[in-house]
Amino acid sequence: MKAIILAGGFGTRLQAVVANTPKPMAPISGKPFLAYLIEYLAQQGVREVILSVHYLREQIQAFFKSEYAGVAIRYAVEETPLGTGGAIALSLKEVQTNEPVFVLNGDTFVKLDYQAMYAHHVAQRATLTMALRSIEDCARYGKVITNDEVITDFREKGEAGAGWINAGVYLLQPDVFAPYNLPATFSFETDFLQPNLATIQPRFFAANGYFIDIGIPADYATATAASLK
Secondary structure, three states: EEEEEEEEOOHHHHOOOOOOHHHHHHHEEEHHHHHHHHHHHHOOOOEEEEEEEEOOOOHHHHHOOOOEEEEEEEEEOOOOOOOOHHHHHHHHHOOOOOOOEEEEEEOOOEEEOOOHHHHHHHHHHOEEEEEEEEEEEOOOOOEEEOOOOOEEEEEEOOOOOEEEEEEEEEEEOOOOOOOOOOOOOOHHHHHHHHHHHHHHHEEEEOOOOOEOOOOEEEEHOOOOOOOOO
């Protein structure tokens, strides 16, 4: 299995506590958050990772080089920020496969069965499958609405109450963007997923394990090495 990790963001909100460091490189017990993520992917059977990098990318490249934890590492370099969609499209050029590819956010960790998600995606003959996490209050993240096996809508942040949220893991076909006329810079969710939900009919996979997004200082402070293993 192969995965793309989006690790090019500026991490503006986290700069107050982790200055001059790419957000995925924020240290947890002396080791970058991204290292725990790649180690977990290795445990799940992922053998190749493409890191989409931009901001302070030299730090990421110097640490992970071309191999880490038994996983081959390659890089898709954004010379200018391309948005999440543009970064994925650029990274897919490095994948060179017809098999489904995982896409993860480099600041989010969720424990799930990647092989089961892969099998579910193939069985559904899906173009795109999204991992969803059930939580008690979706206000910070925005709700994902489903109908049977299909994702049907995304609600804006601020709507309180229990429900599904995007857990930050996608599984998609490498040609997912081919039918669409997309610019080089675009948002994966806002410019691609939301306007094309009826056509794509993304499936979902329930992720019930530990989940954390270190994008804000409060959550970063609660992340521990024990939880990320």
